[in-house]
């Protein structure tokens with residue numbers, strides 16, 4: 001039963017990782033930009049939810065109404081004003097910009113909030129659970145997080161495959177120069193895609209802030225988990241990102257079941273094993289370059 | 290050559306540069322409303338660069354002017370020029386390989402309805418509806434070229450520019466595509482056609498411009514152009 005429990009808790013943890021990873025997957029897969037500030041932005045979203053929740057005295061879930069638009073706007077502005085112009089300096093330039101942003105964000109958050117460990121007060125949602133058997137119970141918040149992760153990834157997949165903006169994103173990703181010749185404003189397409197990715201970062205920040213704790217310097221750790229989920233699942237595939245998150249979560253909880261200190265290490269080992277055996281990831285999309 | 294038609298696309302003294310390399314020298318060209326102009330010339334003569342200078346994807350000298358219906362395109366970005374009414378069917382087709390045929394067409398379709406939409410493109414190329422859901426990257430060269438032409442049409446441009454439609458295609462396929470281009474021309478579309486296949490070019494064009502080493506070496510009504518004159522202009526022999 002303890003193993004079943006480990007797997008179930010792992011799947012639920014995987015929901016968090018999938019949520020961390022979807023914004024990274026989108027920016028990476030569609031725009032081919034590696035966002036090294038991804039984790040720090042997730043932490044920023046959690047702090048923003050903390051501040052908004054305290055100021056308005058509302059539940060963290062309600063702060064999504066502020067945090068999601070705020071991050072989306074920041075994403076649009078960052079892409080439009082900084083990252084897109086930087087692309088002209090070669091593919092390395094945006095990487096350096098996001099690295100710089102990562103450092104700046106960590107320092108600003110440290111300055112503003114000190115190094116104290118925080119979490120978002122989820123109230124009864126955070127403590128209530130459902131006992132499946134005597135030995136196996138799941139927390140509602142964990143289940144909700146997994147559900148939200150699935151919903152966000154399904155939503156992104158539909159957006160990309162069915163809508164005009166999704167079509168524009170795929171075309172621009174295929175061939176930016178020709179996309180312009182077909183009347184697409186590549187700068188705007190990139191900015192909208194980044195806004196959408198940042199909106200998912202906001203959701204990830206709020207849910208992970210409720211499920212666990214965070215500090216201003218947690219970002220790089222989150223980035224690594226998100227990165228592993230994306231690579232395990234396969235670049236450019238949103239379903240892959242969901243699978244990658246779940247695999248990573250299960251690897252960590254099962255590893256911890258073997259020996260508590262092995263959890264994160266087991267995740268890294270599975271990541272390396274997938275990279276060695278299937279470099280394209282578990283669900284690599286065949287038609288993608 | 291003044292026929293009393295309105296000039297639609299006008300290039301005046303166009304110099305184009307790739308870094309320090311000058312690819313076009315003092316090109317003047319006028320395309321009138323409803324006419325088809327063919328641009329011919331050997332490989333590397335500057336034909337593609339001429340079309341790029343209209344789309345704004347190559348650097349021009351400051352004195353160079355590119356006008357569409359009297360509006361200077363100047364500093365406009367490529368996607369804004371599409372909105373103004375020029376569309377390029379690029380050399381090598383350049384379809385979006387991971388998009389379906391239908392999506393490739395939809396992406397260029399203008400919201401404002403014009404003569405051309407998906408249905409009229411499907412009428413022009415009757416084999417496309419069967420391929421609509423296939424990934425564009427999986428089509429044959431001729432099928433891809435048909436989609437590329439259709440993608441140019443659904444933008445409902447005022448001037449449609451085509452770069453080497455016949456490139457790498459079997460003669461029978463080229464024949465069919467030029468049949469479609471003749472139909473497009475007779476629908477009143479203004480066209481600027483770059484072509485190595487001089488025979489096909491002369492078939493649909495009213496005026497011919499021959500480039501060599503980035504400069505105009507021949508500009509004449511198609512009816513008055515002889516094979517000998519074209520050969521001479523192409524290779525720089527004294528005619």
Ligand SMILES: Nc1ncnc2c1ncn2[C@@H]1O[C@H](COP(=O)(O)OP(=O)(O)O)[C@@H](O)[C@H]1O
Nearest residue numbers: 307310312330331332333334335336337338339
């Ligand atoms: N991107 C580029 N960078 C540098 N030189 C180029 C570039 N594109 C074309 N050229 C040069 O410009 C000249 C004209 O090229 P192009 O317009 O493509 O010729 P054509 O279409 O007539 O074959 C050629 O000498 C070619 O080598």
Ligand SMILES: [Mg+2]
Nearest residue numbers: 336337338380
């Ligand atoms: Mg060419």
